[in-house]
Amino acid sequence: MMIVDRRPNPQGKSLPNRQRFLARVKAQVRRAVADSIDRRRVSDVGADEEVKVRVAGTGEPAFRPAGGADGDYVLPGTGTLDRGDRIPKPQGGGARGRDASDSGGGEDAFEFTLTREEFLDVFFEELELPRLARTELGEAMLSKPRRAGFAIAGQPTALDVRRTMRNSLARRVALRRPDREDLAAAEQEVEHAVAAGDESRLAIARRTLDQVVRRMARIPFIDPIDVRYARHERIKLPASDAVMFCLMDVSGSMTEHMKGLAKRFFMLLHLFLERKYERVHVVFIRHTERAQEVDEDTFFRSRETGGTIVSSALAEMLRVQAERFPPSAFNIYVAQASDGDNLHADAGVVIELMGRILPLVRYFAYVETGQGEEERFGIARGLETSLWSTYRAIADSRAPQLAMRRLSELRDVWGVFAELFSKEPAGTGA
Amino acid sequence: MTLLFDGAEWDFAKLDATYRACAEIACGELGLTPYPSQVEVITSEQMLDAYSSVGLPLMYRHWSFGKRFARDELLYRAGMQNLAYEIVINSNPCIAYLMEENSMAMQALVIAHACFGHNHFFRNNHLFMQWTDADGILDYLAFARRFVAECEERHGLAAVERILDAAHALQGQGVHRYLRRKWRLADEEDRARERQKYAEETYNPLWSTVPGNDRPAASPLAANEALAALNLPEENLLYLCEKHAPRLRGWERELVRIVRVVAQYFYPQQQTKLANEGCATAVHYAIMTRLHDRGQIGDGAFLEFLASHTAVTRQPTLADPGFQGWNPYALGFAIMRDIERICTAPDAEDERWFPAFAGNGDPWGTLREAWAEYRDESLVRQFLGPKVMRAFRMVNLNDKAGDPALVVTEIHDDSGYRRIRSLLADQYDPSRAGPLIEATGIDLAGDRSLKLTYVSRHRQRLHDTSARLTLAHLQVLWGYNVTLQETDAESGRVLGEMRAEG
Numbered sequence: 001m002m003i004v005d006r007r008p009n010p011q012g013k014s015l016p017n018r019q020r021f022l023a024r025v026k027a028q029v030r031r032a033v034a035d036s037i038d039r040r041r042v043s044d045v046g047a048d049e050e051v052k053v054r055v056a057g058t059g060e061p062a063f064r065p066a067g068g069a070d071g072d073y074v075l076p077g078t079g080t081l082d083r084g085d086r087i088p089k090p091q092g093g094g095a096r097g098r099d100a101s102d103s104g105g106g107e108d109a110f111e112f113t114l115t116r117e118e119f120l121d122v123f124f125e126e127l128e129l130p131r132l133a134r135t136e137l138g139e140a141m142l143s144k145p146r147r148a149g150f151a152i153a154g155q156p157t158a159l160d161v162r163r164t165m166r167n168s169l170a171r172r173v174a175l176r177r178p179d180r181e182d183l184a185a186a187e188q189e190v191e192h193a194v195a196a197g198d199e200s201r202l203a204i205a206r207r208t209l210d211q212v213v214r215r216m217a218r219i220p221f222i223d224p225i226d227v228r229y230a231r232h233e234r235i236k237l238p239a240s241d242a243v244m245f246c247l248m249d250v251s252g253s254m255t256e257h258m259k260g261l262a263k264r265f266f267m268l269l270h271l272f273l274e275r276k277y278e279r280v281h282v283v284f285i286r287h288t289e290r291a292q293e294v295d296e297d298t299f300f301r302s303r304e305t306g307g308t309i310v311s312s313a314l315a316e317m318l319r320v321q322a323e324r325f326p327p328s329a330f331n332i333y334v335a336q337a338s339d340g341d342n343l344h345a346d347a348g349v350v351i352e353l354m355g356r357i358l359p360l361v362r363y364f365a366y367v368e369t370g371q372g373e374e375e376r377f378g379i380a381r382g383l384e385t386s387l388w389s390t391y392r393a394i395a396d397s398r399a400p401q402l403a404m405r406r407l408s409e410l411r412d413v414w415g416v417f418a419e420l421f422s423k424e425p426a427g428t429g430a
Numbered sequence: 431m432t433l434l435f436d437g438a439e440w441d442f443a444k445l446d447a448t449y450r451a452c453a454e455i456a457c458g459e460l461g462l463t464p465y466p467s468q469v470e471v472i473t474s475e476q477m478l479d480a481y482s483s484v485g486l487p488l489m490y491r492h493w494s495f496g497k498r499f500a501r502d503e504l505l506y507r508a509g510m511q512n513l514a515y516e517i518v519i520n521s522n523p524c525i526a527y528l529m530e531e532n533s534m535a536m537q538a539l540v541i542a543h544a545c546f547g548h549n550h551f552f553r554n555n556h557l558f559m560q561w562t563d564a565d566g567i568l569d570y571l572a573f574a575r576r577f578v579a580e581c582e583e584r585h586g587l588a589a590v591e592r593i594l595d596a597a598h599a600l601q602g603q604g605v606h607r608y609l610r611r612k613w614r615l616a617d618e619e620d621r622a623r624e625r626q627k628y629a630e631e632t633y634n635p636l637w638s639t640v641p642g643n644d645r646p647a648a649s650p651l652a653a654n655e656a657l658a659a660l661n662l663p664e665e666n667l668l669y670l671c672e673k674h675a676p677r678l679r680g681w682e683r684e685l686v687r688i689v690r691v692v693a694q695y696f697y698p699q700q701q702t703k704l705a706n707e708g709c710a711t712a713v714h715y716a717i718m719t720r721l722h723d724r725g726q727i728g729d730g731a732f733l734e735f736l737a738s739h740t741a742v743t744r745q746p747t748l749a750d751p752g753f754q755g756w757n758p759y760a761l762g763f764a765i766m767r768d769i770e771r772i773c774t775a776p777d778a779e780d781e782r783w784f785p786a787f788a789g790n791g792d793p794w795g796t797l798r799e800a801w802a803e804y805r806d807e808s809l810v811r812q813f814l815g816p817k818v819m820r821a822f823r824m825v826n827l828n829d830k831a832g833d834p835a836l837v838v839t840e841i842h843d844d845s846g847y848r849r850i851r852s853l854l855a856d857q858y859d860p861s862r863a864g865p866l867i868e869a870t871g872i873d874l875a876g877d878r879s880l881k882l883t884y885v886s887r888h889r890q891r892l893h894d895t896s897a898r899l900t901l902a903h904l905q906v907l908w909g910y911n912v913t914l915q916e917t918d919a920e921s922g923r924v925l926g927e928m929r930a931e932g
């Protein structure tokens with residue numbers, strides 16, 4: 001008998017089967033994901049909550065009897081039944097006594113649960129990296145060392161012991177270098193000869209021992225020609241790090257509702273970037289008249305009073321970026337949320353700063369948050385806000401990195417996000 | 431003797447000691463001859479994995495297994511379904527899975543049940559000996575998995591899935607009920623490779639340039655000969671497609687063959703559920719009782735065993751809300767215990783009913799013969815005694831199509847025993863398990879359409895939509911139109927005809 005502990009075996013043996021199954025019910029999975037986005041708050045998206053998919057139409061048909069035929073069924077009785085007793089048939093099925101439900105039959109609707117990964121896959125399926133084709137050449141590249149065979153010269157730390165010893169062994173075998181057993185055997189033979197007192201035998205043994213020792217000395221255990229070093233090559237790799245700057249106006253004119261909108265938008269962007277890059281750094285910059293980098297809690301919670309100067313935030317973003325995030329190593333994304341108020345005199349500075357920022361970044365998404373009620377009661381905003389008109393001027397002058405949208409209702413967040421990041425880049429005007 | 435274990439915790443040393451103690455009883459006292467065992471400890475997730483691939487430890491990839499996994503997992507997580515304590519595979523060595531969650535007493539029970547009960551049955555029952563090749567199955571499955579993966583790579587997932595879906599739908603019609611020769615699964619892989627190699631070596635594009643589409647019209651005589659070579663009627667539809675479907679390519683035929691081999695492997699299991707579980711339950715009961723008698727397991731562990739044994743062998747009556755037909759563990763165990771009793775302490779009734787072995791004093795010899803030579807249907811016909819019929823208060827209900835009620839026609843009394851036994855045995859008749867469908871005609875000279883005939887017994891018709899969908903699958907394999915005719919077994923009347931749909 002053998003006992004095998006299979007528990008450490010790799011998990012998820014049935015994963016390929018599951019993928020095939022998901023591909024099969026793709027349409028239903030998509031619908032379930034869309035429903036679940038509608039149903040729950042955007043902040044839950046991607047949380048460890050389960051999405052149930054109701055699946056039908058994955059039946060595996062087979063030839064099977066229809067039921068309703070005549071038949072006899074011997075069953076365990078109650079002890080009170082007698083010949084001629086009549087038992088009303090159970091509803092919805094004549095054939096009892098057989099296994100109640102034939103598996104593999106037609107009706108196969110059941111619910112199953114998507115994992116978070118699978119959910120996000122479907123969730124972001126339609127979206128692509130913004131301007132992917134255009135930025136492919138400009139993707140931040142890093143150079144990293146990679147193993148590339150062996151070299152006969154190198155640093156001592158790069159010594160490849162296995163390869164070296166393999167060469168050494170081959171050489172020793174080829175040159176017939178005596179090993180320790182041979183030496184021991186020769187020495188023993190000398191001892192035996194001494195003990196036996198056989199002179200001629202002793203002479204031969206001595207000569208053999210001498211030969212063995214000299215041969216061992218002449219053929220080194222490790223020769224310089226055996227030594228091998230691991231060779232490394234530097235290769236260019238696309239950077240797998242991204243940084244996401246969240247810029248938000250926190251002046252008094254930004255209501256909680258607007259901040260909520262902005263927050264959800266930022267979260268979606270973060271989720272999206274997380275899937276594309278190995279590491280995503282997030283920098284929160286809030287601003288009124290002056291800007292500062294803060295942690296997430298302060299960013300969303302605290303409220304400041306004061307006027308609004310957007311250029312302060314842009315300048316701060318540039319400062320942080322120059323300090324910590326070189327564009328050669330990071331894919332830079334900027335998401336800005338504001339109610340659109342800005343000091344008129346600031347417009348020129350904004351245009352100047354944007355001229356420096358846009359070439360650095362993969363994407364600059366500007367979301368202008370509005371009061372939900374305004375739209376709800378059908379009161380259209382009369383005029384463009386000052387920031388909107390500034391940005392529109394920039395976008396018009398061919399700046400494909402810049403995308404801008406208006407957002408006023410929670411339920412629209414997803415739609416706006418999807419629009420901004422859709423595969424087919426939409427126009428930049430609203 | 432000293433206790434094998436104490437408390438609920440198990441470890442590998444205890445498993446080993448318990449296995450040895452069980453082996454001593456099973457092979458020594460009970461005279462069982464199982465395959466060598468391989469016990470594998472697995473987690474609940476791995477158990478779910480094994481479930482989804484029909485209990486086999488490795489299987490080719492297909493979406494239906496993913497579906498089964500998703501469904502079982504949901505039921506399990508929702509607490510609606512318990513996982514089996516064990517899965518045992520008919521292979522040599524016999525592989526038995528133990529769940530890590532089981533207590534030590536449960537592990538002992540599972541070892542006795544699977545490694546000795548089922549294992550002995552697999553090795554000795556004539557159906558398993560004829561239909562399955564325990565030595566080759568694991569290697570064959572490994573080959574099947576590799577082959578399917580290769581095909582997916584070469585021809586694409588969709589093309590492979592199309593064939594596998596179709597073949598799966600016809601699994602029930604993929605068995606030779608009457609064996610022509612013994613399978614040697616070990617040869618299968620070589621055979622497949624040789625066939626492919628031959629096709630590749632002898633491929634010559636020149637042949638496609640040879641003019642010769644103007645062949646003379648086939649004479650009716652030649653068509654008759656070709657038809658005769660097809661050996662119709664043929665009930666193994668997968669075999670027919672594999673050998674004769676006009677448009678399947680080589681690798682597609684091989685896929686059909688793989689599904690057919692797996693279906694064949696499971697064929698004996700369907701016919702021996704009652705006997706197999708009865709055997710395993712009787713064996714575990716005997717072993718555990720002996721272990722307790724010999725002082726090798728404590729009272730606590732024995733009580734734990736009894737609790738789960740009685741739960742497994744519970745048979746709800748037909749009035750019970752949880753009634754789901756016969757529990758093969760309960761009925762099987764009762765029959766086996768009855769045989770044991772008749773052999774050792776028969777009464778006058780037993781002498782009358784079972785003169786051949788009543789009081790022969792060799793209960794285990796009699797049981798071993800019952801396990802080796804019988805399947806469910808014949809086991810019931812031969813060994814179901816009046817005592818068991820009374821114990822289960824068996825009644826026969828007659829179901830007439832037009833009648834709103836089921837009528838009790840027989841009960842467990844002197845005038846009913848024989849009739850009940852015979853009717854219950856009929857219930858286990860494999861010909862009742864699946865509909866009898868045969869390929870009866872192929873239009874070789876014309877449109878190459880395939881005609882199937884379903885023989886309807888007791889006015890049993892086929893489920894209409896699922897039959898049409900299945901026909902559509904068969905059409906995929908056959909490549910040309912397929913029709914199915916339902917005929918009545920007694921009158922020979924044609925009841926209806928259907929075509930593929932979907």
